[in-house]
Amino acid sequence: MATVIVQEIIDQFDLEMISGDSGIDREIVTSDISRPGLEMAGFFTYYPAERVQLLGKTELSFFNSLPDSERNARMDRLCTLETPCIIITRNLDIPEELISAANEAGIPVLRSKSKTTHLSSRVTNYLEARLAPMTSVHGVLVDIYGIGVLLTGASGVGKSETALELVKRGHRLVADDSVEIRQTGDNDLVGNAPDLIRHLLEIRGLGIINVMTLFGAGAIRNYKKISITMELELWNEQKMYDRLGLEEDKIDFIDTTLPRLTIPVRPGRNLSVIVEVAAMNFRLKRMGINTAKQFNERLNDAIKNHE
Known part of the structure; x- marks a missing residue:
């Protein structure tokens, strides 16, 4: 399971360390943010202690109105062993009771200049991206006319060579050989290259090339939403391939x-053009124009007229 440590949050959002620096290696395992307003009022029954705790003007104003006899008890219950960190927004003054309770539990207390709602949104988006379910696949990811196309297939079938030709035709490379895929939404998959091989392309007989250096910054993308996969396979004479485009395979x-197309490979076929046209045709289908279905309807009408 993916995790983020508190130190990453400090660096990413330029947070000020107030106390509890011994806990900067604490793990954050959920993207949800908690604003413990009910907890400030003493209701801890459903306290989500495992979340990053965000205290803004509302929470601290209420806390400061509490009698001294209750303030220490509130902060002691707020600072649990599961709590990764507590962030104070708007550069507000931090109650001594919070610092004392956090130090005892080893919880980092951080402070930000940002408004509470704005910081909550930014931290949530960052954590959702970092903690999203992830898998890695062998393939090539290319951005073709705004469509994220994942090319898969056996090693040596021609995926990288096809990607190189697509880059020469003005499209953009995202990842070659290994594609890290994260699910960032209910039906959204975003792919990127591992840091080690970012912007690199391997061509057998030629070696490793840097696409950005050769073709410029416009030839690459760091990440792209995947819309369709295309499986490249060596032509099998015994196999019947879809000739109309009516069949819809999924993966x-x-x-x-995601929808998946199977594209047979054999000498003389221009794979880059085929992949490019397939991406354009997929884009038309999303706009409601399905040429295969239109042809099939015209064919059925022609048969009926001749009966």
């Missing part, structure tokens, strides 16, 4: 289903 990644 599952994590909890998301």
Whole structure:
């Protein structure tokens, strides 16, 4: 399971460390943020202690109105062994009771200049991206006319060579050889390259090339939403391939289903053009224009007219 440590949050959002620096290696395991307003009032029955705790003007104003006899008890219950960190927004003054309770539990207390709602949104988006379910597949991811196309197939079938030709035709490379796929939404898969091989392309007989260096920054993307997969396979004379485009194959990644095309490979076929046209045709289908279905309807009408 993916995790994020508190130190990453500090660096990413330029947070000020107030106390509890011994806990900067605490793990954050959920993207949900808690604003413990009810807890400030003493209701801890459903306290989500495992979340990042965000205290803003509302929470601290209420806390400061509490009698001294209750303030220490509230903060002691707020600072549990499961709590990764507590962030104070708007550069507000931090209650001594919070610092004392956090130090005892080893919880980092951080402070930000940002408004509470704004910081909550930014931290949530960051954690959702970092903690999203992830898998890695062998393939090539290319951005073709805004469509994220994942090319898969056996090693040596021609995926990288096809990607190189697509880059020369003005499209953009996202990842070659290994594609990290994260599910960022209910039906959204985003792919990127591992840091080690970002912007690199391997061509057998030529070696490793840097696409950004050769073709410029416009030839690459760091990440792209995947819309369709295309399986490249060596031509099998015994296999019947779809000739009309009426069949719709699917493939599952994590909890998301994507359409999949199978493209046979043999000498003389221009794979880059075929993949490019397939991406354009997929885009037309999303706009409601399905040429295969239209042709099939015209064919059925022609048969009926001749009966």
